Structures are given as structure tokens and as C-alpha cells.
Amino acid sequence: MFVFWWTTTLGSRLLIESFVYRTLEAEAKSVVSTLELSEGGLRLGNYKLNPAYETPVSGDYFVVQQGTQQLLSRSAWDQFFSLPEMVPGQQHKSRLQGVSGEPLLVWSGGFNREGHEFTISVAKNIAPIEYRLRVFQWFAAIIAALLLAASLGVQRWIVRGSVQKLDAIRQDMLKLEHGKAVSLSEDVPSEIAPLVTEFNRLLRRFDQRLRQSRNAVGNLAHSLKGPLNLLLRSAESDEIGPDERTSIAQNTEAIRRLIESELKRARLAGRGTVGQRFDIESEISALIGLLEQVYSEKAVDIRYNVGPEVELVHDRQDMLELIGNLLDNAVKWSRSVVLVNIRQANGILIEVEDDGPGCSPEELGRLTGRGVRLDENVAGHGLGLSIVKDIIETYEGRLDLAASTRLSGLKATVYLPAKSGHQRSH
Amino acid sequence: MRLLVVEDDPELVAYVRSDLVKAGFAVDVADNGVDAEHLGDTEPYDAVVLDLGLPQKPGMDVLHAWRGRGNRVPVIVLTARDAWYERVDGFKAGADDYLGKPFHIEELIARIRALIYRRHGRTSHRIETPTLKLDEDVQQVEVNNETHQLTGTEFRLLRYMMLNSGRILSKTHLSEHVYDQDSERDSNLIEVYIRRLREKIGNQMILTKRGQGYIFNDPTT
Incomplete structure (x- = not known):
């Protein structure tokens, strides 16, 4: 605002001054045209000049100077002007003070007429113009101040408006806390809409987690009861013989396995974890190296292919757990070859095939059935596949088990959809 | 080990x-x-x-x-x-x-x-030669269908030598792989145990390389 005021002030002053100098120069030329040359020197002719030059102290003056001789306009009265002498063609602009202190703008120029060289200075009192200028400056200052006040007001109004919308979100959050709502209203300004959407996504995820852990705790507690009962009964018998000992050992082992499987489940990060991207190629080759090491006696040929643009944005631990278990199973059952294929298909498609004995259609149906506890006595096998199912469920994916068309054994196909909510932002 | x-x-x-x-x-x-x-x-x-x-x-x-x-x-x-x-x-x-x-x-x-x-480049889980069979679970050695019980040190020594058969093993080397850090390591003790082993599995199985150490070798292979 100050800059606005300052530039208008300076600009109008410069404009007016240049305009005044231009008229003064024109006046000087008309004075020159009335000059008459005589023996004694210069004389003013009888031509009509601006009447202001005839009125004393009118504010418009001229001085013609040749050597020591000075011709003054009548208006100049007795004022004495000490002015520089100019050579012909030279010009000079200056600002002087008149006798009564009034500001004068003076234009001086050197002329040559038929061998006579003289200087003409024309002056104008600019006090009235300056007065008007000052009025204009005040006016501009007031306008600037008003504009400033108005824009501040508008800003305040806008900010208050947006904050009021945030207030609605705050109210929503209160409702959420009191259990009166399950998510925030997404009818919000577009600036904060992504925030609200993200928040709602988080809410859903935590809700899912909560339900999962409740289920897990429930399941665990329920399934621990059986073995604990048996343990208790064995402990209560008067003499602990070999039968009781076996029972105690078996039940303790069952409890250990239950805890193990629930712990594994509890570790799942789940879908929507902050995009911790990882190099799938190097992880898969490390995983395969690891399996070749573990099953070094079997000498299984594990071939893998990772398609272009495959980008696993899901949690690294979950993905390694998923692929690791699938591969481990495949290697365990295979005779000599395991194929892994990972590619992008509006999400991610993971295929693992082996040349093992495969499964009968009934077995396949039983394996993929929901909530089916697989044979957990085969170490690693049942638990592995049930963990795989849990991971796929958390990521809202799909698991298909079928006979492999390329190899004789089983083909497991896992599909994980692309992240829901919004697209990945780069 | x-x-x-x-x-x-x-x-x-x-x-x-x-x-x-x-x-x-x-x-x-x-x-x-x-x-x-x-x-x-x-x-x-x-x-x-x-x-x-x-x-x-x-x-x-x-x-x-x-x-x-x-x-x-x-x-x-x-x-x-x-x-x-x-x-x-x-x-x-x-x-x-x-x-x-x-x-x-x-x-x-x-x-x-x-x-x-x-x-050691073995795929079999059994340590045996044509004449000797070492049973790790009960720490016994079978020589020509005759079973001998081994003491802890004898067992560790024989197993290490069988796994490294054909190699010259110095007394220091053997004691480093047979005893833990806290045991009194006297390489003369190795001589004593080699002698006891020879009594059980026969002299020809363990050869002495004077100044260098011992080699386990089954002469029938």
C-alpha cells in the first residue's frame, strides 16, 4: 500500500513537472518571436503575448538576457533573477524560489538571432499546482488505506470461513469420539478433502485391525481352553505315568503352536501401510538363495520372473512372509522345479508353481475354504498356508489353488489389488 | 566339534x-x-x-x-x-x-x-567308513560288527578325525576342536586319547606323522 501511494505521488509530480517545462519551453519560443532587434540591442515588440506577463506578480515571468542587459516581463516587477547565461542551443531546467518564497519552475535556453546571442528564461509559479498535487496525494493515501483495510477484512473473512469448515470437522471428530459417527463427513473444501479422506482410510484400517485383534484374542483364548483342560486333568492324576507325560508334552506343544500362529497373525501390518517401497527383484533373489540354502540337499531349480513395472508398495515384511511361505511350500513338495512369476495386473499377481504331486480337487476345495484349519501337524505346512490366507485377507486379495498346467504339481495364484483410497502420489 | x-x-x-x-x-x-x-x-x-x-x-x-x-x-x-x-x-x-x-x-x-x-562336503547324515560306523546319538563306534562305547572326548576326537579323514591334523589343532575354551588344553592328552582310540578301532586307522600330527585313514578304502 505504501509503495502504491509512493509511486502515484512521485509519478504525478514528475508528470506535472515535465508538462510545465514543456509549456515553458513553448512560451520561451513565443517570446523569442516577439523580440525586435535594434541598434541598442533587444526590444520587445508589440505583439500580443500571454496577458499573464502583463499582470504584476501573476506567477508567470520571463527574462531576456543579453550580456548585462535584461529585459523583464512586466509581471516580474522588480524581482531580480540571477540566471545563468546559455550558449545557443543549450537548455537548462531548474527550480527556484520567488521573492515571497513561492516555488518557481524555470526553463532557460540559449538563442541566436541574426548574430545576437541571448538567453531566455521563463518561470512559472507552481504553488497552485503543488497545492492540488498535495490534495491528490492525500486522496491517494486515503484510498490506499481504505484498500488496505478492505483487503485485510476480506482475508479475515476468508480465513474465518475456512476455519469454520474445520470446526465442522472438529465437531465430527467429537461425534466420532463419542461413538455417534463412524467416519468424518467428506463434504469439505477441496483443500482439506485429501486430509479427511486419508483420515477416514486410517479410521477404517484401525477399525479392521481392532476387529482382527479381537478375533485373534477370542480365537486364541478359545483354542487354548482345550489343551489346558487336558493338562489340568493330567496334572490332577495321582501318579504321573508315561501316558500322562505324553499327554502333557502333546498339549504343551499344542499350546506352543497356537501361540506361535496367533503371534504370526498379530504381526501382519496390513494393507495401506505407508508406502515403503522395496526392491522386489533383489528381495526375491535373496529369498530364493535362502530357500536353496535351506533345501540344499534337494537341489531344486527355482526360476523366477518379475515383470516390468512391478512395484510392491505393500509392507515388506508382509510380502516376504506371503511369498516366502508360498515358495517354501512349493519347494517342499516339488521334485525338481519351482516357477515364480510376479507381474502387474491392475494390482499384483503372484504365481508359484511346482512339479510335486499336486492335490486332488477335493483337497483343493478344502485348502481354499474359508476358516479351514489346515493340517497343522505337518510342521510349517499348515501354518504357512493359513498365514498366507490371513495376509491375503488383510490386503483384500484373492488366493486360487489349481493344478499347474505347465508343471505337474500345484499352482498357487495370489492377486493383491492396487491400493484403495487414492492413487499413489509420486 | x-x-x-x-x-x-x-x-x-x-x-x-x-x-x-x-x-x-x-x-x-x-x-x-x-x-x-x-x-x-x-x-x-x-x-x-x-x-x-x-x-x-x-x-x-x-x-x-x-x-x-x-x-x-x-x-x-x-x-x-x-x-x-x-x-x-x-x-x-x-x-x-x-x-x-x-x-x-x-x-x-x-x-x-x-x-x-x-x-565338509557330505550329503549323508552318517559318519562311516567301510570298517567303522559312528553312531552319534549314543556315541558308539561299530568296528566289524563289534560295538565299543566311547567317552565324550574319545567321541569328539574320533568324529572330528573321521570328518577330516585324509588330512594331517596336529595335536594343537585337534585340541582346539575337541576342547572348549575353559578346559585345560594339554596336547599330551591328545596322545593319550589317540592311544585309547587305537585300542578300540585298531592301530591301522590312525597314522602318526612324526612332528606333524595324525591322519585318519581307513586302509580298506
Whole structure:
């Protein structure tokens, strides 16, 4: 605002001054045209000049100077002007003070007429113009101040408006806390809409987690009861013989396995974890190296292919757990070859095939059935596949088990959809 | 066979150690990462059982440091959670096998044996020659259908020599692989045990290279 005021002030002053100098120069030329040359020197002719030059102290003056001789306009009265002498063609602009202190703008120029060289200075009192200028400056200052006040007001109004919308979100959050709502209203300004959407996504995820852990705790507690009962009964018998000992050992082992499987489940990060991207190629080759090491006696040929643009944005631990278990199973059952294929298909498609004995259609149906506890006595096998199912469920994916068309054994196909909510932002 | 067990849980260490000793291993123990790294670099272990969660220096860092210096000692990593990402990380750091806690001690012993055999280029889980059969579980040796019970030291000595058959083994080398750190290591004791072994399996199986050491060799192969 100050800059606005300052530039208008300076600009109008410069404009007016240049305009005044231009008229003064024109006046000087008309004075020159009335000059008459005589023996004694210069004389003013009888031509009509601006009447202001005839009125004393009118504010418009001229001085013609040749050597020591000075011709003054009548208006100049007795004022004495000490002015520089100019050579012909030279010009000079200056600002002087008149006798009564009034500001004068003076234009001086050197002329040559038929061998006579003289200087003409024309002056104008600019006090009235300056007065008007000052009025204009005040006016501009007031306008600037008003504009400033108005824009501040508008800003305040806008900010208050947006904050009021945030207030609605705050109210929503209160409702959420009191259990009166399950998510925030997404009818919000577009600036904060992504925030609200993200928040709602988080809410859903935590809700899912909560339900999962409740289920897990429930399941665990329920399934621990059986073995604990048996343990208790064995402990209560008067003499602990070999039968009781076996029972105690078996039940303790069952409890250990239950805890193990629930712990594994509890570790799942789940879908929507902050995009911790990882190099799938190097992880898969490390995983395969690891399996070749573990099953070094079997000498299984594990071939893998990772398609272009495959980008696993899901949690690294979950993905390694998923692929690791699938591969481990495949290697365990295979005779000599395991194929892994990972590619992008509006999400991610993971295929693992082996040349093992495969499964009968009934077995396949039983394996993929929901909530089916697989044979957990085969170490690693049942638990592995049930963990795989849990991971796929958390990521809202799909698991298909079928006979492999390329190899004789089983083909497991896992599909994980692309992240829901919004697209990945780069 | 001499092992280093790196584990900071004293209760677990106590029973793992006694079971491993019973299974015929000389066992040293380290309860923190720094000691473990030093021992692994200075003592000639046949295998290391390495826990990942260790005070002072994490197990993964210890393993990384060994491999960085070219120490290829076979390592079994104990992971608390037996998760695949941990195994992958362990593999990247240079581990040879993995075992999730809690584990059965029989499983650990089987893994250690398998790892050591693998390192000696054996695929069979039996240590035998045409004349000798070593039963690791009961620590007996069968010579021409005649069974002899072996003492702990005799068993460790014979197993090590059979796994390294054809190689010249000095007395110092043998004592380093047969006794743990805290035992009195007198290489003359090795002479005593070699003599006792010869009484059981026959003189021709163990040859003496004067000034160098001993070679196990079954003359019928």
C-alpha cells in the first residue's frame, strides 16, 4: 500500500513537472518571436503575448538576457533573477524560489538571432499546482488505506470461513469420539478433502485391525481352553505315568503352536501401510538363495520372473512372509522345479508353481475354504498356508489353488489389488 | 566339534549348553555381541549358534562383521519370531541356517550336524567308513560288527578325525576342536586319547606323522 501511494505521488509530480517545462519551453519560443532587434540591442515588440506577463506578480515571468542587459516581463516587477547565461542551443531546467518564497519552475535556453546571442528564461509559479498535487496525494493515501483495510477484512473473512469448515470437522471428530459417527463427513473444501479422506482410510484400517485383534484374542483364548483342560486333568492324576507325560508334552506343544500362529497373525501390518517401497527383484533373489540354502540337499531349480513395472508398495515384511511361505511350500513338495512369476495386473499377481504331486480337487476345495484349519501337524505346512490366507485377507486379495498346467504339481495364484483410497502420489 | 553359542538368556544358555555337550560338542558361550565377535574371529569354531537380539552389538551386525573380514564360520541364526523377512535379512548378512524360537534342542542339534556335514562336503547324515560306523546319538563306534562305547572326548576326537579323514591334523589343532575354551588344553592328552582310540578301532586307522600330527585313514578304502 505504501509503495502504491509512493509511486502515484512521485509519478504525478514528475508528470506535472515535465508538462510545465514543456509549456515553458513553448512560451520561451513565443517570446523569442516577439523580440525586435535594434541598434541598442533587444526590444520587445508589440505583439500580443500571454496577458499573464502583463499582470504584476501573476506567477508567470520571463527574462531576456543579453550580456548585462535584461529585459523583464512586466509581471516580474522588480524581482531580480540571477540566471545563468546559455550558449545557443543549450537548455537548462531548474527550480527556484520567488521573492515571497513561492516555488518557481524555470526553463532557460540559449538563442541566436541574426548574430545576437541571448538567453531566455521563463518561470512559472507552481504553488497552485503543488497545492492540488498535495490534495491528490492525500486522496491517494486515503484510498490506499481504505484498500488496505478492505483487503485485510476480506482475508479475515476468508480465513474465518475456512476455519469454520474445520470446526465442522472438529465437531465430527467429537461425534466420532463419542461413538455417534463412524467416519468424518467428506463434504469439505477441496483443500482439506485429501486430509479427511486419508483420515477416514486410517479410521477404517484401525477399525479392521481392532476387529482382527479381537478375533485373534477370542480365537486364541478359545483354542487354548482345550489343551489346558487336558493338562489340568493330567496334572490332577495321582501318579504321573508315561501316558500322562505324553499327554502333557502333546498339549504343551499344542499350546506352543497356537501361540506361535496367533503371534504370526498379530504381526501382519496390513494393507495401506505407508508406502515403503522395496526392491522386489533383489528381495526375491535373496529369498530364493535362502530357500536353496535351506533345501540344499534337494537341489531344486527355482526360476523366477518379475515383470516390468512391478512395484510392491505393500509392507515388506508382509510380502516376504506371503511369498516366502508360498515358495517354501512349493519347494517342499516339488521334485525338481519351482516357477515364480510376479507381474502387474491392475494390482499384483503372484504365481508359484511346482512339479510335486499336486492335490486332488477335493483337497483343493478344502485348502481354499474359508476358516479351514489346515493340517497343522505337518510342521510349517499348515501354518504357512493359513498365514498366507490371513495376509491375503488383510490386503483384500484373492488366493486360487489349481493344478499347474505347465508343471505337474500345484499352482498357487495370489492377486493383491492396487491400493484403495487414492492413487499413489509420486 | 567345537561350537560357539551366542545367547544372552542365561537359563536358555544353561540347558542348551548342557544338551550340546551331551551331544558331543565342545561348547563356548558368549552373552553379548562384542565378546561373540571377538571369539568368532580368534577361535577356530566348527559352527556358531547366533541369537539376533544381543546386548552391546546386534547379532546381525556381528555376522556382518565376520563376513566382511572373510570369516566363513558356519552360522545358525536364532530368530525370536521366525519371520521370513528376518531370514532374508539373515541370508543377506551371510547366515547359513535359521531356527525360530522356541525350538526343540533335537532340532538345533540336527541342524548343527547338517550344517557341519555340509561344510565338509557330505550329503549323508552318517559318519562311516567301510570298517567303522559312528553312531552319534549314543556315541558308539561299530568296528566289524563289534560295538565299543566311547567317552565324550574319545567321541569328539574320533568324529572330528573321521570328518577330516585324509588330512594331517596336529595335536594343537585337534585340541582346539575337541576342547572348549575353559578346559585345560594339554596336547599330551591328545596322545593319550589317540592311544585309547587305537585300542578300540585298531592301530591301522590312525597314522602318526612324526612332528606333524595324525591322519585318519581307513586302509580298506
